[in-house]
Amino acid sequence: MGRWWATPVVGAAGAWLASVFHWPLPWIIGSMLAVILVRCLGGPLGEIPYGRLSGQWMIATSIGLHFTPAVLEQILGHFVMMASAAVPTMLLALLGIAFMQRRGMDLTTAFFAFMPANFSEMIQAGIRHKANVSQIAAAHSMRLVLIVLCVPPAMFFTAQVSPSVVPARLPSDWHWLLPLLAGGALTAVIWKRCRLPNPWMFGPMACCAVVTAACNVQTALPVELSHYGQLMIGCALGGYFDRQFFRSSPAFLLKVSVFTVIMIMSTVGLAALIGLWLHVPLMTLALGMMPGSSTEMYLTAEALNLAVGVVTAMQIMRLVVVMLCAEPIHGAWLKYLRNRRM
Incomplete structure (x- = not known):
């Protein structure tokens, strides 16, 4: 714990360097690459106490402030499309898991390692089902990092938008922000006590989204x-x-890297097909369906002035579908394999 103070210094230096080279999302990508590089060189960088939780709190608050009544109406109008788009992403993951299982990998480990859901929930599921937890953690770490490294730059290049162009932002109204930040933290604590997933992301996001939609907060x-x-x-x-x-x-x-790249390319292809069918912008669909973290997809959508609310809602929808279906599908799959052996 005594080494943690150097981590934000290295991260900030990486973010500054990424900004100089106009890299997309420099504060998250630059800091991540700098910390990885120093740690691989043997640098004693420790985990920042409550760093990830406080970072999620800030980003979740920012996401929640996008859920104005107009955005909420847009989400409700696309609800069926968003629910339907979550299914192909999960089916792609199941095809990849089946391939890994046929290549000799333990089914339970492959299932929870390659299922596109929250890192912590898949690790806990792996523990419950006696899987190889280290491989599950490694797979999800690689998946998140590869998507962060590949998707935002590809989106900026495709949209021909310079990362140095700062999108217009609403002014900050602290009469709203202070109670919303405090309320978000309180909601996260309650969310955690209720044992709900990802409390410091979904708790503040839900609190701010409800208040923003109900009061039409413009900040x-x-x-x-x-x-x-x-x-x-x-x-x-x-x-x-x-x-x-x-x-x-x-x-x-x-294997994880190849699987992730194939998932990214397949997701973009599916988004293109669905977009042509429903006349929805490709980039909005692709970011919404991408099997990554809602944080990075939101930040990319915000920087490209896309439909942030729709992208975030699609990410949440995917996580809900996967978390509800993952363990029942895993149980049914194991039962099918046992019946085949009999």
């Missing part, structure tokens, strides 16, 4: 707090990696 989080949140999340992602991580099982990590 935004200051850019400095947004950068702080991105810095904390980037440092937390980078903290999963060091030399030992990459040496542990290079063949498995290569």
Whole structure:
């Protein structure tokens, strides 16, 4: 714990360097890459106490402030489409899991390692079902980092938008922000006590979304707090990696990387088909269906002036569908395999 103070310093230096080179989302990508590099070189960088949680709190508040009545109406109008789009992403993951299982990987480990859901919930499910938890953690870490490294730059390049162009933001009204930040923290604590998933992300987001929609709040989080949140999340992602991580099982990590890249490409292809059918913008659909973290997809959508509310709602819908269906599907799959052997 005594080494944690150097982590935000290294992360901030990486973010500054990424900003100089106009890299997309520099505060999250630059900080993450800087922390990974220093840790792989042997630098003693520790986890920032409550860093990831406070970063999620800031970003979740920013996301919730986008859910104005107009955005909520747009989400309700696309509800069936969003629910339907969550299913193909899960089916793609199941095809990949079946391939890994046929290649000799334990089904339970492959299932919870490659299912596109929250990191912590899949690890807990893996523990309950006696899977290889280290491989599950490694797979989800690689998936998140690869999506952060690949998707935002590809989106900016496709949209031909310079990352140095700052999108217009609403002014920050502290008469609303202070109670919303406090209310979000309180909601996160209650969310955690109720054992609901990802409390410091979904709790503040839900609190701010309800108040914003009910009162038509027109404000935004200051850019400095947004950068702080991105810095904390980037440092937390980078903290999963060091030399030992990459040496542990290079063949498995290569499989995870190939699987993730195929998932990204397949998701974009599915989004293009659905977009042509329903006349919905490709980039909005692709970000909404992407099997990554809602945080990075939201930040990318915000920077590209896309439908942030729709992207976030689609990400939440995917997580809900996966978390509700994952363990029942896993149980049915195991039962099917046992019946085949009899």
